[in-house]
Amino acid sequence: MIDVKDLVVSYGTATALEHVTLTVRRGEMVALLGPNGAGKSTLANTLAGLLKPSSGTVHADGRVALIPEGRQLFPDLTVADNLALGGWRSGQRDPALVYDLLPRLAELAGRRAGVLSGGEQQMVAFGRAMMSRPDVLVVDELSLGLAPTVTADLAAHLAALNAEQGLTVLLIEQNARLAFELCRRAYVLESGRLVTEGECAVLADDPRVASAYLGGAIT
Numbered sequence: 438m439i440d441v442k443d444l445v446v447s448y449g450t451a452t453a454l455e456h457v458t459l460t461v462r463r464g465e466m467v468a469l470l471g472p473n474g475a476g477k478s479t480l481a482n483t484l485a486g487l488l489k490p491s492s493g494t495v496h497a498d499g500r501v502a503l504i505p506e507g508r509q510l511f512p513d514l515t516v517a518d519n520l521a522l523g524g525w526r527s528g529q530r531d532p533a534l535v536y537d538l539l540p541r542l543a544e545l546a547g548r549r550a551g552v553l554s555g556g557e558q559q560m561v562a563f564g565r566a567m568m569s570r571p572d573v574l575v576v577d578e579l580s581l582g583l584a585p586t587v588t589a590d591l592a593a594h595l596a597a598l599n600a601e602q603g604l605t606v607l608l609i610e611q612n613a614r615l616a617f618e619l620c621r622r623a624y625v626l627e628s629g630r631l632v633t634e635g636e637c638a639v640l641a642d643d644p645r646v647a648s649a650y651l652g653g654a655i656t
């Protein structure tokens with residue numbers, strides 16, 4: 438479903454991704470971990486078609502939606518208008534499917550997105566992505582700046598969409614604990630290169646991964 442082969446992406450003379458190869462199969466939810474500056478958002482933006490590879494290939498089957506790092510809402514538009522923009526390419530006009538999923542957004546529909554809390558804004562970004570009726574969802578840091586309960590709530594929605602509707606998900610996270618709870622497989626990116634990959638249960642026992650991402654061995 439997502440097939441990235443030998444991908445190199447550069448900003449001018451600075452190379453952000455060096456020969457990255459990864460796959461996410463249809464219906465899988467796979468995590469991508471990495472520290473600040475590793476190249477995670479660069480990969481997300483390349484999958485979403487916002488950046489062009491310098492070399493290598495990026496392929497995704499069907500429609501790809503991105504929940505971008507930092508939400509990237511239109512702050513002066515209402516929640517309803519932000520959602521409508523998400524449906525622009527898919528032709529999805531009725532936000533009912535999003536309001537069913539995230540009822541709080543129906544209550545917030547007339548509010549300006551810029552005045553919402555971080556958690557509410559992330560819900561709008563989530564809802565906007567779902568308005569595009571994606572086959573593949575790339576989530577760039579679901580938990581960024583959110584309270585644990587808000588993160589857990591959104592994570593539960595993501596898990597349900599994956600399990601019940603077969604939504605394919607690439608979950609980019611710095612919160613490895615969350616990523617390992619949600620995903621069976623993960624890749625670890627550092628300084629633009631994939632340094633390890635495998636089953637989350639195995640990675641959690643890897644001392645390097647545990648000390649870098651889990652604050653010590655997972656218990």
Ligand SMILES: Nc1ncnc2c1ncn2[C@@H]1O[C@H](COP(=O)(O)OP(=O)(O)OP(=O)(O)O)[C@@H](O)[C@H]1O
Binds near residue numbers: 451471476477478480
């Ligand atoms: N527009 C840009 N122009 C030049 N360099 C950039 C640009 N965007 C990102 N970079 C550089 O590319 C590298 C990868 O950045 P990227 O944002 O993809 O990392 P990240 O893993 O998402 O980091 P974070 O977790 O901090 O968001 C970094 O060295 C960054 O400084």
